[in-house]
Amino acid sequence: MLGFGGVAAVGRYIIVEERKWLTEEEFATYVGMGQILPGPNYINVSVMIGNKYHGKLGAFVSAFGIYFIPAVIVVILAILYNKFSLIPEIHVLMVGAGITTIGMIIGNGIKMLTKLKYDLNNYLVILFATTLIVIFHFRIAQSLFLLIPFSIIINKIFKKQ
Secondary structure (H helix, E strand, O other), rough: OOOOOOOOOHHHHHHHOOOOOOOHHHOOOEEEEEEHHHOHHHHHHHHHHHHHHHHOOOOHHHHHHHEEEEEOOHHHHHHHHHOOOOOOOHHHHHHHHHHHHHHHHHHHHHHHHHHHHOOOHHHHHHHHHHHHHHOOOHHHHHHHHHHHHHHHHHHHOOOOO
């Protein structure tokens, strides 16, 4: 509930820093797996964490918990937006909320990047991923088809000793 509209930043803070359920590396791994698996990223992450600590019941409860209250809030907000959407201040509010969400995502990404330990292999993969997405406008799914073999090759070339 605290991460409504910005689950990544708040979720990472609670899971890694506050509760210490996962290390920064484990969290980054779960997020990466959550992005590859079908479905919403952080639903996947919550299911994996729930499963890790409480098995199938934990996976179910975590998914239900992350879906239910936000779904109720979205329905209420949709009803309110439908009623008040013609008010100019509502448009300004929505733009501000969008910009805030973008800032939270960028801040979370920077925080994760600064806390993880990287070697040359990781920097090369990050540079390649950034190039594919930012310069060549690849989607994440398209990028994975090139990133996975690239990462394997880079790790074989610069094998850790």
